[in-house]
Amino acid sequence: xxxxxxxxxxxxxxxxxxxxxxxxxxxxxxxxxxxxxxxxxxxxxxxxxxxxxxxxxxxxxxxxxxxxxxxxxxxxxxxxxxxxxxxxxxxxxxxxxxxxxxxxxxxxxxxxxxxxxxxxxxxxxxxxxxxxxxxxxxxxxxxxxxxxxxxxxxxxxxxxxxxxxxxxxxxxxxxxxxxxxxxxxxxxxx
Amino acid sequence: xxxxxxxxxxxxxxxxxxxxxxxxxxxxxxxxxxxxxxxxxxxxxxxxxxxxxxxxxxxxxxxxxxxxxxxxxxxxxxxxxxxxxxxxxxxxxxxxxxxxxxxxxxxxxxxxxxxxxxxxxxxxxxxxxxxxxxxxxxxxxxxxxxxxxxxxxxxxxxxxxxxxxxxxx
Ligand SMILES: [Zn+2]
Numbered sequence: 001x002x003x004x005x006x007x008x009x010x011x012x013x014x015x016x017x018x019x020x021x022x023x024x025x026x027x028x029x030x031x032x033x034x035x036x037x038x039x040x041x042x043x044x045x046x047x048x049x050x051x052x053x054x055x056x057x058x059x060x061x062x063x064x065x066x067x068x069x070x071x072x073x074x075x076x077x078x079x080x081x082x083x084x085x086x087x088x089x090x091x092x093x094x095x096x097x098x099x100x101x102x103x104x105x106x107x108x109x110x111x112x113x114x115x116x117x118x119x120x121x122x123x124x125x126x127x128x129x130x131x132x133x134x135x136x137x138x139x140x141x142x143x144x145x146x147x148x149x150x151x152x153x154x155x156x157x158x159x160x161x162x163x164x165x166x167x168x169x170x171x172x173x174x175x176x177x178x179x180x181x182x183x184x185x186x187x188x189x190x
Numbered sequence: 191x192x193x194x195x196x197x198x199x200x201x202x203x204x205x206x207x208x209x210x211x212x213x214x215x216x217x218x219x220x221x222x223x224x225x226x227x228x229x230x231x232x233x234x235x236x237x238x239x240x241x242x243x244x245x246x247x248x249x250x251x252x253x254x255x256x257x258x259x260x261x262x263x264x265x266x267x268x269x270x271x272x273x274x275x276x277x278x279x280x281x282x283x284x285x286x287x288x289x290x291x292x293x294x295x296x297x298x299x300x301x302x303x304x305x306x307x308x309x310x311x312x313x314x315x316x317x318x319x320x321x322x323x324x325x326x327x328x329x330x331x332x333x334x335x336x337x338x339x340x341x342x343x344x345x346x347x348x349x350x351x352x353x354x355x356x357x358x359x
Contacts, residue, residue, distance in 0.1 A: 016257075020253050032245045049252070053260070120239075120243065139240075143237065167201065174236045174240075182232050
């Protein structure tokens with residue numbers, strides 16, 4: 001039996017040690033997933049704990065019908081999305097523009113390697129933010145969390161083909177938005 | 191092969207997911223189409239560029255602070271109606287059913303109470319009714335939230351639709 005499922009079943013029957021083990025196996029991935037989703041380092045551990053808290057509270061009703069990680073990332077996606085929506089609802093339009101606005105002029109940034117290093121994560125975040133939600137999540141799951149297309153399909157509740165399409169379309173848009181940062185970043189037609 | 195088809199297959203090509211016939215037609219197309227060749231190198235380049243966004247190192251005490259949080263939340267007094275219901279160990283279905291019965295009860299009582307006529311909306315009744323309606327709404331909401339994490343996922347289609355994952359275009 002899959003080790004995560006075994007641990008979750010033990011947690012279901014009251015073994016908190018098994019739940020600790022489950023967290024140790026996954027918290028790093030969840031924290032980083034939320035961090036990249038929200039681009040806020042400070043909140044990501046709290047939100048990751050919220051994810052595990054939700055799982056812990058519903059452990060009694062757990063049914064091992066799917067891979068644990070797909071369940072985990074589905075909840076992590078919901079928690080992140082709720083957080084981002086709540087946060088944006090509390091921001092003024094100016095603040096939203098400042099935080100998630102246009103990708104800055106990379107030609108200038110690239111000129112200074114130090115700034116490039118410092119800012120690249122914000123540039124990537126903004127480029128990812130500009131993608132449709134499903135493309136962003138599909139890329140984050142497949143690229144950063146190492147989920148297979150099949151697992152990402154379960155998280156997104158769509159077909160494997162749809163995940164491939166999301167990744168492909170998202171990647172094309174990222175190429176367009178991050179082009180000046182790419183080696184030989186010239187134009188290409190379609 | 192059309193450029194559009196070629197680009198759709200380039201990810202599978204790069205990750206070695208294509209059968210040899212597919213690989214050959216892509217290689218042939220790229221050999222004579224510099225634009226798709228550039229796209230292929232940029233596609234790989236953007237994937238590598240994403241690695242520049244480095245992972246963060248979470249605190250080492252994640253697990254122990256999780257358990258602190260659990261015991262802290264268990265110690266907190268249950269002020270609201272919903273936490274009280276939780277403490278009573280009522281299932282959400284039962285709580286919902288109880289709320290509905292209470293609402294029906296209040297209406298029935300208001301209608302048939304001697305000397306009240308149809309004064310259903312006397313101040314007290316209206317207030318009670320409002321409280322119960324709110325409880326009922328909250329229960330429905332909480333039930334939806336709870337079901338969404340009982341996985342895998344009785345009402346997930348609805349939830350994913352809310353989040354915009356349910357359909358693709
Ligand atoms: Zn071409």
